[in-house]
Amino acid sequence: MRSDRSVIRPRHATTLFAAACAGLLLAACSQQAPPAADPAAETPAAPVAGGEVNLYTTREPGLIQPLLDAFSDDTGVEVNTVFLKDGLLERLGAEGERSPADVLMTVDTGNLLDVVEAGHTQPVQSPTLEAAIPAHLRGSDGQWFTLSLRxxxxxxxxxxxxxxxxxxxxxxxxxxxxxxxxxxxxxxxxxxxxxxxxxxxxxxxxxxxxxxxxxxxxxxxxxxxxxxxxxxxxxxxxxxxxxxxxxxxxxxxxxxxxxxxxxxxxxxxxxxxxxxxxxxHVNISGAAVARHAPNRDNAVKLMEYLVSDEAQSLYAKANYEYPVKAGVELDPVVASxxxxxxxxxxxxxxxxxxxxxxxxxxxxxxxx
Missing domain, CATH: 3.40.190.10 (Periplasmic binding protein-like II)
Structure with missing residues (x-):
């Protein structure tokens, strides 16, 4: 069993932290009014830092990292990713209430339901998730949600x-x-x-x-x-x-x-x-909010992002999986x-x- 405890942090996290510190220092050391904005400047403002979310996933990091980077760029929420090729259930069981996991992402319906049936998830009521995901592709009690189809x-x-x-x-x-x-x-x-x-x-x-x-x-x-x-x-x-x-x-x-x-x-x-x-017949990749999620709001925010048009399109074009949300543009090969x-x-x-x-x-x- 491989249990990789390393955490992959998005590239922009250090930049956001440094920028926030610099802004606070300038505000504390200067009472002068800020210079007038340059109308010609078109540099977009950096997103407001929104905390973090811890993702446990059995998916290869390279397949989902572009999605996580885009989420962090949009929300300012830092995604800490723990990749577990095997042993997700065992790790969650060993960590118990102390588990830092917020979102649990797996492939295969059976694997996801095993996590639910072991008591490692909690229900989520989200109009966004319910509108994007057909009822037969999510738990009726809000314990799990399909993100893409195979x-x-x-x-x-x-x-x-x-x-x-x-x-x-x-x-x-x-x-x-x-x-x-x-x-x-x-x-x-x-x-x-x-x-x-x-x-x-x-x-x-x-x-x-x-x-x-x-x-x-x-x-x-x-x-x-x-x-x-x-x-x-x-x-x-x-x-x-x-x-x-x-x-x-x-x-x-x-x-x-x-x-x-x-x-x-x-x-x-x-x-x-x-x-x-x-x-x-379809199998799935899917996710659930962990039972003891310390960052529950950000966990729900991440899952809602993953069924947005932007994320579903990235899924479809990067992994060639079928979007769970209707109306999303497909890769040309899949569309054929x-x-x-x-x-x-x-x-x-x-x-x-x-x-x-x-x-x-x-x-x-x-x-x-």
């Missing part, structure tokens, strides 16, 4: 003619020996399998998993980008993976391996055929996938079946 899509050979696709189609015998996918025990797939249970029931999902396994072109292993790699290599024709990887691949350097993988595929957003109002209809099933309902989904994957020998 849709689980179909990668298909670019030359295949497909008008649409349902997740259930992966078990169709016409795809025997033509499907690639990562481990069934990976959280991305466990979440998808759990959603299949929620929509179609346990027995139907077990039959479906056996059918998908029978159609695999290779062992369920590797990562999502390996699906695109193996489609280019002719090992398989289709596979399930997260959409944001395609943004990374298709925006990679011309001629690079990843660019070749991305250029070899097309993306189709499947739906659940068994659902009356089917949509595409077409409009996404999100599965309306509440994420809490999907998460209920995570353990059962994992047990089913073992029962059918999905990764064998």
């Amino acid at each position: 849709d689980r899509v179909l990668y298909a050979d670019k030359d295949l003619e497909l008008d649409g696709f349902a997740y259930e189609d992966l078990a169709d015998p016409q795809w025997k020996g033509r499907v690639c996918i990562r481990s069934g025990q990976h959280p991305y797939n466990t979440s998808l399998f759990a959603a299949m249970i929620a929509h179609n029931g346990v027995e139907a999902t077990e039959r479906w998993l056996r059918g998908v396994k029978a159609n695999l072109a290779r062992k369920a292993a590797g990562g999502d980008r390996d699906v695109a790699r193996d489609i280019l290599a002719g090992i398989c024709d289709i596979g399930i993976a997260n959409a944001y990887y395609v943004g990374r691949m298709k925006n990679a350097e011309e001629g690079s391996e990843q660019r070749q993988w991305g250029d070899a595929i097309q993306v189709i957003r499947p739906v659940f055929a068994g659902a009356e109002d089917g949509g595409t 996938f077409g409009e996404m209809k999100i599965d309306p099933l509440p994420l809490t309902e999907v998460a209920r079946y995570r353990r059962q989904a994992s047990e089913l994957a073992d029962k059918v020998g999905f990764d064998d």
Whole structure:
């Protein structure tokens, strides 16, 4: 377990402190009226210092630092970031009431709900968050909120003619020996399998998993980008993976391996055929306010900023994740996938079946 206690402070924090001290010194030492403002000067005033907020996150710092810098520039609130690759629950448990954490940010619905169910969060009532985030993508009690979406899509050979696709189609015998996918025990797939249970029931999902396994072109292993790699290599024709990887691949350097993988595929957003109002399965990145947050107001302010148009656009263009807020401009590659209809099933309902989904994957020998 890695427990990195280092704190990353934004570059401008020292500058703001020095500027504030200099201003106080001048005010104390001089009784003269300040000189008239120069009408030609257009330098904007620095934001008023607004305290600090402590962020515990399992997200790579490089992916979110531009968002945090922009928040601090706008508000004057300094963000102290603690990156925890693993062990978030253990750290919060060890710190208890003494924890300095204000905001807890994770990826994967299950991981976020684990933090909530362990009692490490507190409810938030915010009209801003509630207006930006659809009800099925946040806790009904205000304990957690989605910040961005990770849709689980179909990668298909670019030359295949497909008008649409349902997740259930992966078990169709016409795809025997033509499907690639990562481990069934990976959280991305466990979440998808759990959603299949929620929509179609346990027995139907077990039959479906056996059918998908029978159609695999290779062992369920590797990562999502390996699906695109193996489609280019002719090992398989289709596979399930997260959409944001395609943004990374298709925006990679011309001629690079990843660019070749991305250029070899097309993306189709499947739906659940068994659902009356089917949509595409999504996982999330999300956040919650820590139970003992010493800077609660700034914690809420940060979360509200993260669903603003500015922040959601930064998310969409930097990480190729889908904005949780409607109407935000997408990266051109992500926009090329077409409009996404999100599965309306509440994420809490999907998460209920995570353990059962994992047990089913073992029962059918999905990764064998």
